[in-house]
Amino acid sequence: MELDQLRYFLRVAERGNFTRAAEDLALSQPALSRSIQKLEEELGQPVFERKTRSVSLTEAGVLLQSRAQQVLTILDDTKAEITDDGQSGRVRVGAIPTIAPYFLPDVLRQFATEFPKATLIVQENTTDELLKSCTQGEIDLAILALPIPAKYLEFEELFEEELLLVLPVDHALVSKPKIRLTDVEPFPFVLLGEAHCLSDNIVSFCRQRSFQPVAVERTSQLAMVQELVSLSHGVSMIPAMARKLDQSDRRVYRSIDGRKPARKIAVVWNPYRFQSRLIEAFRDRLRAYPH
C-alpha cells in the first residue's frame, strides 16, 4: 500500500470517475486504473464497484476511505508541524466573493510584507464550497459571513459591517433625509445569485421587517449589482467595504434609518488540523484589521 495509491483512491472515490480523477491528479487514466488495481490486489478485493457510467465504493472502499483520509491528514499535519518555523510556509485562505476583493487585498499585502517567506494562496468561492474545503483541509482559513452551518469547524467573528442602501443618483429616495426600511419596500431589488450569502443576509433582514424584496435581477458580482443600480434597474444593499472602493458618482449610498441591516464577518478554520504559526499569525492580522 503506497501513499500515492491512497491519494489516487480518495480522488476516484470523490469524483466517482477514473477519467475525471486522473485529470485532477495530472495522471493518465491507465496509470490510475493500474494503481487502483494494484491496491485492490493487495487488499484481495475491489474497493470500487465499476458501473458502466460511474464507480462507487464497496464496503471495503468505505472503510479504506476514512482511514486513508485520516492517514494523509496526519502526515500532512506532521509535515506542516515539523517544517513550521513561523516564517516560511503556506497559508491557504478562502473568502466569499462579496468579501474577497474589498477586504483581502489590504490584509494580504500587509501579511506578505511582514512574512516575505510565506506563500499565500487565495481561493474565492461560495460559503458552502469554502466550508467543504476547510473541512477537507484544502484551505486553512475561510473568511465569510455568518451564520454558517459550522459542523466540526471553529469560527470567530471578526466584525460587523453595515449594509448600505445603494440608489441611482436620480432615485426618488435620494433627496429623502431619513430613509427607513419601509420606504424601500416598493422598489425592485437587484441582488446577487442565490449561491451568494449576501442575498440571504439581505433577504433575511428584510423578512424580519416582514417584507420580501422583489429581485428583478440576479447577477454574480457586486460590481455588476452596482452598475445595474446606476442604470436604474433597481436598488440594492451593498456592504460598507464595497462602498469604500466605489469611485462612481452615478449612484449614491444611504444608511438605513432605524435598525441598520448588517452582516457579521467571521473567520473559520478546522480545529482538527494543525494550525501553523503562520496561520495563527494570519488570523491575528485579520482580528487586528481596522474596520
Added chain:
Amino acid sequence: MELDQLRYFLRVAERGNFTRAAEDLALSQPALSRSIQKLEEELGQPVFERKTRSVSLTEAGVLLQSRAQQVLTILDDTKAEITDDGQSGRVRVGAIPTIAPYFLPDVLRQFATEFPKATLIVQENTTDELLKSCTQGEIDLAILALPIPAKYLEFEELFEEELLLVLPVDHALVSKPKIRLTDVEPFPFVLLGEAHCLSDNIVSFCRQRSFQPVAVERTSQLAMVQELVSLSHGVSMIPAMARKLDQSDRRVYRSIDGRKPARKIAVVWNPYRFQSRLIEAFRDRLRAYPH
C-alpha cells in the same frame, strides 16, 4: 514522504544505528542512509542527530516517530480489517518458554486443522519482550503467566495451574506421604534463569511462606531443570503441564500439601489493534482448551 521511508525511519530510531537497522530491514546501509536523507530533505531538517557511535532523534524526529507509528498502525489494521474473512490471514502468537512447548502444540494443531487457510506464527520469548512485542503490534496474542505490568494491554486469565514439586527418585522426601512446603525448605533449588517469570512465581510463593529458596543452579529450559533434578542437583517446582509430558522415571512429582503453589496463565492482547476474527477465534480456542 513515503511509507517505506517511515518504516525505515522507525527502525533506525529504534536501533539508534543505521547499519543495524539496515540489516533488520534487509536493506543495504547506503540505501537506508539515502532514504533518510531524502526524508530529511523533504522536512527541511534532520530527524536524527548523527553522533560518532550512534544516532538519536531530534525534536522533529520525536514528533515524526509517534506520527509514523500511528500511521503505519492504522494502515496495518485497515488492511487486516479489509482482508479479514475469518478464515485466511495470520495470527502471531507469543508465549513464554515455560508455557510454549507444553500448551501451545495442542492448540496450534487444533487451530490449524480448523482453520487450514490461516498462517500461524509463533514466537517464544520472555514476558517483558512479549509485552513489548504486543504493544508494538508485532504479535497479536501473548500467552504468559500473571502477574504482568499490563499497561495499555488487555488480558484475560485462562486457567490456574499447579506447580508440582519435582524430586530425584531417591530423594528423602519421596517416601513422605504428605509433603508440606516447610519440608522443602532445607533443600537447594534448581531454578530457571532470572529472566523467566516461573522463577519469580516460585520465589514469590515461597516468600509468602517466609522462606527464600536457595537456587543452586540457573538454567534456561524446564527440560534442563528436570534433568538436573534427576541428577540430584536439587529440587524444583514444575508446572503441571510440563509434568504431563515428562516420560522419565528418574524423577517423581508430588503435590504440595496445604496451600498449593500455582501460576495463573493468561492471554494478553493489544486492544488498540484490530482484532481479526481469526485472532478472536484463536482466543476462543485458548479459553476452551481443557486444563
Added chain:
DNA sequence: GTTTACGATGCACAGAGTGCATCGTTCGTC
C-alpha cells in the same frame, strides 16, 4: 599511530510506475 565503527557518496543497474495507443463493453440516441 593504527585500527575500528559508522555514516556518506559515486556509479551502475533493475524494476515499478507512467504515458500513448488501442481495445471491449455498455448506454444513449437517431
Added chain:
DNA sequence: GACGAACGATGCACTCTGTGCATCGTAAAC
C-alpha cells in the same frame, strides 16, 4: 437496431527512482 459516445482495461515501450556494491571520510578506541 445500428451507431457513436463514455469509460475503464490492456499491450507496449520508456523513464526515473530506489537499490546494491565499492569506496571514502571522520571520529573514537586501542
